[in-house]
Amino acid sequence: MDLTETQLNSEPLIEGSFLNIYRDTIRLPNGHESGRIVVRHPGAACVLAVTGEDEVVLVRQWRYAVGKPLLELPAGKLDAGEDPAQCALRELAEETPYTAERVVLLHTFYTAPGFCDENMYLYRAEGVRADSMLSTDEDEFTETVLLSREAVKTALKNNEIADAKTLVGLQHWLLADT
Structure with a gap:
């Protein structure tokens, strides 16, 4: 089963000194679209x-x-x-x-x-x-x-x-x- 979620769009919500928060639109494995809030961190x-x-x-x-x-x-x-x-x-x-x-x-x-x-x-x-x-x-x-x-x-x-x-x-x- 392919579980991959594919990013369609990414909108920055907050761009901080080291954390950035995005609202992404994704395509689900079943073809439907959904949204994700993602925190990007440098590690x-x-x-x-x-x-x-x-x-x-x-x-x-x-x-x-x-x-x-x-x-x-x-x-x-x-x-x-x-x-x-x-x-x-x-x-x-x-x-x-x-x-x-x-x-x-x-x-x-x-x-x-x-x-x-x-x-x-x-x-x-x-x-x-x-x-x-x-x-x-x-x-x-x-x-x-x-x-x-x-x-x-x-x-x-x-x-x-x-x-x-x-x-x-x-x-x-x-x-x-x-």
């Missing part, structure tokens, strides 16, 4: 960094859209033309006191494919050390949180971690030993 990278003491590096930051702070893997949007691996290294160093020698791609996934084309790159950091000299952007405030595997399992059980990229990354970490 993002997140990083699973684990210290020498086997603690995962997380950040707590206020998320205005949900009205509360969330516990998350360090992450951020890709700058124009930026390599996702470099973005992951940069975000780790900006949002936490940690850096990494290198990162290894674990997985890519869409964050909200029902309405957004954001592709997230999940990296595992290697050579993690507490020596960052960078700081967060002037409009970004984060608190670094280190959690052991047992503390992560407890936080997951208690629904204290609700961010999708973090859930994906932590599952990679927790399942690595099984």
Whole structure:
């Protein structure tokens, strides 16, 4: 069965600094026309960094859209033309006191494919050390949180971690030993 939806027209609704929202007219697989609202996003990278003491590096930051702070893997949007691996290294160093020698791609996934084309790159950091000299952007405030595997399992059980990229990354970490 061909499930392809074909774009017939695209009208910009909002063109922001990095997000653009469009109203598209599409042709459905059955030949009928329909509409879609689509958020276009440049992509993002997140990083699973684990210290020498086997603690995962997380950040707590206020998320205005949900009205509360969330516990998350360090992450951020890709700058124009930026390599996702470099973005992951940069975000780790900006949002936490940690850096990494290198990162290894674990997985890519869409964050909200029902309405957004954001592709997230999940990296595992290697050579993690507490020596960052960078700081967060002037409009970004984060608190670094280190959690052991047992503390992560407890936080997951208690629904204290609700961010999708973090859930994906932590599952990679927790399942690595099984």
